[in-house]
Amino acid sequence: MLTSSPRSGSSRNQAGSREERDSEQFRRYCREVQKEQKFEDALHQLSVFHYEPVDYSMALLEKKFIPTPIPNFDYLLAEARLKVTNKFYTPIAVQLLLAFFCAFISLTFKEDFVTTFGIVGLVLCVIFLYKDLNTRQQKIDSALAAARVEIDARTNAAIKKIESDKKHFEQMEEARLIKIRNLVTGQPGAVVHCIERVLAGSKLPFTLQCSILYYEEELVLTLHLPDKNIIPTHVGTISQGGNLVYTEKTTAEIHKQYNEVLAATAITIANMVYAHVPTLSTVYLQGLFDRWLEEEYLFSLILSRQGLIDAVESNNGLEAFGMLNARYNNKGGLFAQIEPFFPEWWKRIPPEIRSVEAYCKQS
Numbered sequence: 553m554l555t556s557s558p559r560s561g562s563s564r565n566q567a568g569s570r571e572e573r574d575s576e577q578f579r580r581y582c583r584e585v586q587k588e589q590k591f592e593d594a595l596h597q598l599s600v601f602h603y604e605p606v607d608y609s610m611a612l613l614e615k616k617f618i619p620t621p622i623p624n625f626d627y628l629l630a631e632a633r634l635k636v637t638n639k640f641y642t643p644i645a646v647q648l649l650l651a652f653f654c655a656f657i658s659l660t661f662k663e664d665f666v667t668t669f670g671i672v673g674l675v676l677c678v679i680f681l682y683k684d685l686n687t688r689q690q691k692i693d694s695a696l697a698a699a700r701v702e703i704d705a706r707t708n709a710a711i712k713k714i715e716s717d718k719k720h721f722e723q724m725e726e727a728r729l730i731k732i733r734n735l736v737t738g739q740p741g742a743v744v745h746c747i748e749r750v751l752a753g754s755k756l757p758f759t760l761q762c763s764i765l766y767y768e769e770e771l772v773l774t775l776h777l778p779d780k781n782i783i784p785t786h787v788g789t790i791s792q793g794g795n796l797v798y799t800e801k802t803t804a805e806i807h808k809q810y811n812e813v814l815a816a817t818a819i820t821i822a823n824m825v826y827a828h829v830p831t832l833s834t835v836y837l838q839g840l841f842d843r844w845l846e847e848e849y850l851f852s853l854i855l856s857r858q859g860l861i862d863a864v865e866s867n868n869g870l871e872a873f874g875m876l877n878a879r880y881n882n883k884g885g886l887f888a889q890i891e892p893f894f895p896e897w898w899k900r901i902p903p904e905i906r907s908v909e910a911y912c913k914q915s
Contacts, residue, residue, distance in 0.1 A: 738831035755915035815869030852892035
């Protein structure tokens with residue numbers, strides 16, 4: 553008889569464990585490559601622009617309050633009647649049985665005593681039955697009266713709740729309409745709040761801090777730019793042998809991609825702002841890099857609505873910068889410090905007018 557040696561069984565176990573480790577490693581490589589590719593795709597997606605202004609005409613239509621139907625509480629009457637009836641069910645049934653028994657013995661037996669006993673018992677049963685039926689009816693009437701009071705109370709409570717809900721709805725609706733009217737008429741507080749909300753609700757491949765300053769229907773929007781380490785330094789692929797292979801990017805490629813990401817982000821942010829604020833005339837868009845205690849402006853441009861509409865037709869952010877006559881310097885391969893554009897009111901702005909910070913979240 554043939555038997556397998558312990559050594560051959562151990563070899564098969566080792567081979568199985570090695571295959572399992574290789575399979576888990578391959579899946580880990582695939583997840584890593586997919587994660588890196590997803591981030592690269594998100595960076596490239598920044599350079600895809602589409603201007604679609606928000607139509608506030610439908611939002612300005614007043615919504616009507618739709619009250620909830622008042623529940624039908626008539627079931628309380630049936631419950632009250634049934635509750636009382638159940639309490640008298642057994643006594644009445646017993647009295648009916650006794651009355652039937654007394655009538656039976658008074659008709660069946662001929663002895664005077666038995667007949668008299670049956671007739672007297674029958675009369676007593678009828679009296680007590682009549683009394684219990686009257687008592688039951690009185691309690692039913694009382695229970696129904698109490699149920700009607702409860703129905704009226706619940707109905708009135710439901711009516712009051714509907715009235716309260718309607719009042720609250722109308723107040724909220726009026727506040728909503730006022731907010732939209734203030735926005736479409738260019739009220740400064742509403743404009744700043746809208747821009748702050750839009751930026752806070754946006755999703756970028758990285759976190760971005762923005763400073764909002766709105767005055768005289770012009771917006772100075774400062775983007776606090778991220779460092780160039782947001783750009784991946786390599787591209788990961790999986791070889792035919794199942795190994796993870798990294799292809800390093802050149803410094804020139806990293807700088808070019810970084811410049812494009814910054815430019816595309818600026819156009820994307822301006823696009824969102826113009827799409828949501830119909831009264832906005834001019835946007836001064838600044839790219840500010842906080843280098844320790846020093847601040848460097850890496851790009852600056854003055855945007856009009858029509859200029860943005862034309863620029864979003866471009867193929868990428870740097871091309872849009874060229875169309876908008878943006879001020880930037882990338883002759884050294886990487887954006888360098890420039891002198892930014894500022895509106896004429898920049899130095900005479902009242903001290904109570906302060907910038908508002910908003911953060912674009914990382915997707």
